[in-house]
Amino acid sequence: MATRKPASTAARRTSSARTSASVRQQTKKSSPVGQIIAPPAPEEFTKERELQAYNDMLLIRRFEEKAGQLYGMGFIGGFCHLYIGQEAVVIGMQMALKEGDQVITGYRDHGHMLATGMSPRGVMAELTGRRDGYSRGKGGSMHMFSKEKGFYGGHGIVGGQVSLGTGLAFANSYRGNDNISLTYFGDGAANQGQVYESFNMAALWKLPVVYIVENNRYAMGTSVSRASAQTDFSQRGASFNIPGIQVDGMDVRAVKAAGDLAAEHCRSGKGPIILEMLTYRYRGHSMSDPAKYRTKDEVQKMRSEQDPIEQVRKRILDNAWASEDELKAMDKKIRDIVADSADFAQSNPEPDPSELYTNILI
Amino acid sequence: MPRMTMIEAIRSAMDVSMERDDDVVVFGEDVGYFGGVFRCTAGLQQKYGKTRCFDTPISELGIVGAAIGMAAYGLRPCIEIQFADYVYPAFDQIASEAARIRYRSNGQFTCPIVIRMPTGGGIFGGQTHSQSPEALFTHVSGLKVVVPSNPVDAKGLLIAAIEDPDPVIFLEPKRLYNGPFDGHHDKPVTPWSKHALGEVPEGHFTVPLGKAEVRRAGAELTVLAYGTMTYVSEAAAADTGIDAEIIDLKTLLPLDLETIVASVSKTGRCVIVHEATLTSGFGAELAALVQKHCFYHLEAPITRVTGWDTPYPHAQEWDYFPGPARVGRAMIETMEG
Numbered sequence: 224m225a226t227r228k229p230a231s232t233a234a235r236r237t238s239s240a241r242t243s244a245s246v247r248q249q250t251k252k253s254s255p256v257g258q259i260i261a262p263p264a265p266e267e268f269t270k271e272r273e274l275q276a277y278n279d280m281l282l283i284r285r286f287e288e289k290a291g292q293l294y295g296m297g298f299i300g301g302f303c304h305l306y307i308g309q310e311a312v313v314i315g316m317q318m319a320l321k322e323g324d325q326v327i328t329g330y331r332d333h334g335h336m337l338a339t340g341m342s343p344r345g346v347m348a349e350l351t352g353r354r355d356g357y358s359r360g361k362g363g364s365m366h367m368f369s370k371e372k373g374f375y376g377g378h379g380i381v382g383g384q385v386s387l388g389t390g391l392a393f394a395n396s397y398r399g400n401d402n403i404s405l406t407y408f409g410d411g412a413a414n415q416g417q418v419y420e421s422f423n424m425a426a427l428w429k430l431p432v433v434y435i436v437e438n439n440r441y442a443m444g445t446s447v448s449r450a451s452a453q454t455d456f457s458q459r460g461a462s463f464n465i466p467g468i469q470v471d472g473m474d475v476r477a478v479k480a481a482g483d484l485a486a487e488h489c490r491s492g493k494g495p496i497i498l499e500m501l502t503y504r505y506r507g508h509s510m511s512d513p514a515k516y517r518t519k520d521e522v523q524k525m526r527s528e529q530d531p532i533e534q535v536r537k538r539i540l541d542n543a544w545a546s547e548d549e550l551k552a553m554d555k556k557i558r559d560i561v562a563d564s565a566d567f568a569q570s571n572p573e574p575d576p577s578e579l580y581t582n583i584l585i
Numbered sequence: 586m587p588r589m590t591m592i593e594a595i596r597s598a599m600d601v602s603m604e605r606d607d608d609v610v611v612f613g614e615d616v617g618y619f620g621g622v623f624r625c626t627a628g629l630q631q632k633y634g635k636t637r638c639f640d641t642p643i644s645e646l647g648i649v650g651a652a653i654g655m656a657a658y659g660l661r662p663c664i665e666i667q668f669a670d671y672v673y674p675a676f677d678q679i680a681s682e683a684a685r686i687r688y689r690s691n692g693q694f695t696c697p698i699v700i701r702m703p704t705g706g707g708i709f710g711g712q713t714h715s716q717s718p719e720a721l722f723t724h725v726s727g728l729k730v731v732v733p734s735n736p737v738d739a740k741g742l743l744i745a746a747i748e749d750p751d752p753v754i755f756l757e758p759k760r761l762y763n764g765p766f767d768g769h770h771d772k773p774v775t776p777w778s779k780h781a782l783g784e785v786p787e788g789h790f791t792v793p794l795g796k797a798e799v800r801r802a803g804a805e806l807t808v809l810a811y812g813t814m815t816y817v818s819e820a821a822a823a824d825t826g827i828d829a830e831i832i833d834l835k836t837l838l839p840l841d842l843e844t845i846v847a848s849v850s851k852t853g854r855c856v857i858v859h860e861a862t863l864t865s866g867f868g869a870e871l872a873a874l875v876q877k878h879c880f881y882h883l884e885a886p887i888t889r890v891t892g893w894d895t896p897y898p899h900a901q902e903w904d905y906f907p908g909p910a911r912v913g914r915a916m917i918e919t920m921e922g
Contacts, residue, residue, distance in 0.1 A: 301709030301899065330713075352709075352900030363711040363899030379713030380671060381643050414642030416674065442643055444619035450642040516619060574900050583895045 259457055260468045263484050265476035270544040272318075276475045277535045278553060279317075280310035283334045284532060285554075285561045286343055287506075290333065290350055294510045298569055299350045302379075303364045306334035308505035311531035312437055313338035315478025316405060319486045323400065327375040327388040328407035330365035331437075331504075335407065339372040343564035353571035359581070360574045382408060382415030385434070389421040392432035392495070403431040403489040411442025413456055419463075422495070426463040429494035433485045434460070436497065437472065439504040444516045457499040465495050472500030473529040503529070588778045589785040591762045594736035595625045595701070598743035599663055601789050603633050606661065609747060611638045613648060613665030622667055623703060623762060649675035649700065653683050656698045656752075663747050666702040669756060670716045675700075683752040684727030695750040699743070704732070705813055705860050706892075706906055707760035707770070711899035717812075717861035717892070722754045723838050723870065729753040729794055730837040732811045734761060735782035738835060741792025749794060758812035766813055767820035768908035797841035799848070803830035806854040806919055809845060809871050811835065814858040814907065821912035827920060829856075837867055845871070846878045853884040854919045858912055863891040885922035890915045 268276065287305045294303045306313075309331075317338040320326075328335045336346050341357065349356025349367050357367040365379040375391060378384040388406025395402045412418065413436055425432050436456040440447055447454050457467030468484070471477040478500065485496045503525045507514040514522075539545050545553075589597060602609045611629055613621070617640040620627030629638040641648050645666055652662035666672045672679075679700070686696045706715035722730045731746055731753055733739035739757065746753035760766045764774035765782070777783030800815055805827055808818040811834040822829040830848050834841065849855045855875050857868040868889040875887055890907045898905055 300902075301711055302714060349899075354900075356900075358899075360900035361712075361896075361898040363709070366712060366899070379711065380673075411643040414644045414647075416644060416646050442614075443622070444615045445640050449618065449640050574898075576901070576904055579893060579895060579898065579901055579904055585894050 258466045260466050260484075262468050262470050262477060263480040265471075265474055266480040266483070268476055268538075270542070273535055273539050273544060276314055277532065277539060277550070278557070279314045279338065280475065280532045280535065281554060282343070282557050282560065283310045283313070283337050285557050286337060286347070286564070287333060289561045289565050290347065291506070291510070293347075293351065293565060293568070299364070300352070301363060302330070303350065303510045304331040304508065305504070305506045305510075306331055308525065308531070309437060309439060309472070309502045310334060311475040311478050312435070312472045312500045312502055315475040316435065316482045318479045319482030320405070321402075323373065323402040325373045325375055325388075325391045325402065325404045326407070327384045327391060327404065328377070329381060329384055329409060329412060330377075330379050331409070332365065332367065332377045336367060336369070336374055336377070339369065339374045341367075341369045341372050341374060343560055344567045347564040347568035348571045351568040351571075352573060353568060354574040354578070355567075355571050359578055361578065382412035382418055384408065385412065385415070385418045386421045388434075389425050389430060389432055392425060392430035393428065395431050396428065401431075401490045403433060403486055405433050405435060407435045407437060409442065410436060410438040410440065410447050410451065410456060411445070413459060414450060422460050422463045422465055425495040426460070426465050429492060431489035432495045433482075433489055434465075434495060434497045436499045437502055438499055439502050441504070441508065441516065443508045444512065446516065455499070457497055460495070460497045465497055467497035467499060469499045469501065472502035473531045474534060475531060586784045587787055588783045589736045589740070590777045590783070591733070591736045591739050591757070592623060592625050594740040594785045595743055595757065596627065596629070597785065597787075598740040598747070599626065599629060600632070602663070602744055602747045603629065603637060605789065608659060609637075609661045609663060610655070611663050611665070612641050614641055614643055614667045616640060616665050621665060623759065625701070626665065645671055645675040646678060649678040650682070652698045652700075653678060653686070653696055656696045657686060657694045661697045661747055663699040663701065666700060668710075668714050669702040669704040669718050670713045672700070672702055672718065676721070679722070679728070679752070679754075680725045684725050687751065688727060696752045697750050699746045699753045699755050701743075701755045701757060703759035703762075704756040705758045705760055706897050706902060707766060707813065709899065709902055710897070712896035715897035717756075717859065719754075719756055719837055720861060720865060720867045723867055727752070728838060730756070731794060731835065732756045732758065732837060733835060734758065734812050734815045734833050735765065735780075736777050737782050737785045738792050740785050741790050742794065742835065744789065745791040745794050748791065753794070756812070760813050765816045767816035768813075768906065769820060770903055770908070792835070795836045795839040795841055797832050797834045797836070797844040799830060799844070800833045801829065801831040803828040803852070805829060805852060806856060806916060807832065807845075807848040807852045808856045808858060808916070809834060810858045811837065812860070814860060817907065817909050817912055818858055820909040821916055824909055825913045825916055827916050829916060840874075842874060842878065845875065849875050849879040850882045853882050855879070855883070855887045856912070856915050856919050857887065857889045858891070858907060860892050860907060862894045863889060864894050866891055885919050888915045888919050
């Protein structure tokens with residue numbers, strides 16, 4: 224193109240359009256182009272589903288509020304990244320899973336763990352660094368696992384889990400089962416090089432992995448637009464022919480519907496798929512972040528207009544599936560579970576000094 | 586003279602360098618608009634604009650790789666890796682490109698970059714926010730490795746590093762950012778504003794790379810330390826009453842062997858302290874050099890006090906951290922041995 228001298232701008236445009244059209248055709252011939260799929264309509268939830276979603280999301284919210292309190296009181300040290308605001312993502316996705324599927328994520332992981340059914344006591348005790356925490360207190364907030372629940376961590380290095388999640392999917396493929404790997408990462412991690420190495424391999428080998436980009440708009444203190452050339456993360460797989468869907472991550476029904484579609488895509492052998500979850504974290508990046516890079520109004524607007532739990536609560540009440548009192552009772556029960564986990568996490572002893580050298584090759 | 590924390594001193598070093606030389610650029614994750622997670626670059630974007638101090642995506646390999654290209658073209662990037670624990674994706678660029686450009690191009694190009702990163706534990710960061718990876722870098726020929734222990738050195742060494750023609754890994758012990766932490770974690774830390782080494786000249790000055798400093802003169806035993814362990818060793822000397830000569834290495838590569846040899850030849854005993862793990866740690870290199878150069882002066886085996894050979898645990902931080910009690914015990918044993 225650069226060497227030609229087009230007669231006019233219009234001619235250049237036409238010529239350019241023709242060229243790119245023919246290039247597209249050629250590409251199409253060799254392999255299907257990664258497509259952007261319209262998000263499926265939110266699933267109409269039954270009464271039981273709505274109540275379950277409400278219960279499970281509220282457990283995460285109350286748990287995280289308590290974790291924030293314990294941090295403020297000095298029972299949790301170091302780093303603690305709260306999931307408040309993003310609850311619909313993990314709860315909706317968990318509903319699309321079946322026995323044997325794997326979940327892996329980064330450091331904002333408490334919600335994922337509770338969603339997989341890991342015990343609030345075990346998670347909270349890990350946050351406080353106690354011996355009955357999931358990693359004997361030695362992992363802390365960002366580093367926990369549960370083989371039983373199919374949860375593969377809990378990883379503190381931004382983006383580090385994406386390649387691992389791809390490997391989990393490879394293992395499923397190798398074993399010939401129809402399990403899938405849910406590989407979660409954030410909008411910040413989406414710029415790490417290894418994400419694209421993973422995308423290429425997953426597409427090349429048609430691995431059953433759902434890449435879930437939890438786009439909560441801020442990578443620590445840097446907004447998406449200040450760090451990303453392509454801010455539509457559902458398109459990030461385009462050059463690997465990986466289809467993507469942009470999902471309302473604040474609506475648990477939309478997440479569930481997209482989750483079902485993605486799971487079916489993977490289970491039927493079509494390879495990886497990307498779900499970009501448009502979501503929002505209410506709290507700072509970590510407990511030490513005053514979040515001065517955004518306005519209070521912005522946070523308040525999301526809370527009052529799109530809160531994932533309030534949405535469900537409203538539908539439950541509108542449909543008269545539960546009364547205010549019944550929802551209150553549910554909340555009370557959850558608060559009791561969380562209080563119990565907090566008591567446990569404060570009274571459970573610290574690991575024995577002999578634990579310093581366990582589970583390490585020396 | 587103004588008083589500065591280590592954070593302010595590091596910021597001042599970049600400020601002074603940017604003021605003097607348009608080729609100095611500062612970037613990294615959250616470095617521009619947000620001013621860095623530890624606030625080391627706060628205000629620089631406002632002062633020098635977005636083309637000289639800017640945010641990058643979370644992409645360590647890309648950050649370092651781009652900096653090397655810039656440097657080969659004559660710029661002087663001073664970049665931040667948010668935590669030393671995040672540097673590993675960039676290791677290929679550091680070891681294979683930055684460290685070798687001078688050699689590979691027969692001296693036509695050099696790579697004047699500084700890679701700053703907070704290092705070490707003491708803030709309950711656990712295994713991915715507490716590591717001390719200095720030995721990975723000292724193992725690579727072509728790099729310089731600096732670990733300041735106080736505000737005045739941090740500023741002078743950082744300016745020297747920015748002006749240096751070769752790549753410098755600049756490890757900032759994060760536990761020292763606000764005061765000389767000596768490992769007595771149950772006691773309040775003296776702020777830098779009340780410490781002599783918190784007095785930092787306002788303008789341009791350098792502290793030479795490759796020069797160690799005797800922090801405490803002593804006759805009975807030499808302690809080789811750097812970063813946070815300088816203060817832990819001072820506390821251990823005070824607690825045990827041993828007349829130790831404490832050397833703050835400041836630069837690990839190139840190493841000031843002369844100061845080390847002079848001291849150990851005088852005392853005949855040597856304890857090496859670092860927070861990083863023991864096996865193949867920088868202490869092993871120091872021990873080998875000391876036994877080679879001071880063999881006939883040694884009156885006891887050289888001892889190392891280090892982090893244990895495990896990941897940095899979230900719980901048991903103070904069991905892991907080589908505190909004054911462990912350093913003190915090693916000093917006593919070395920006196921007896």
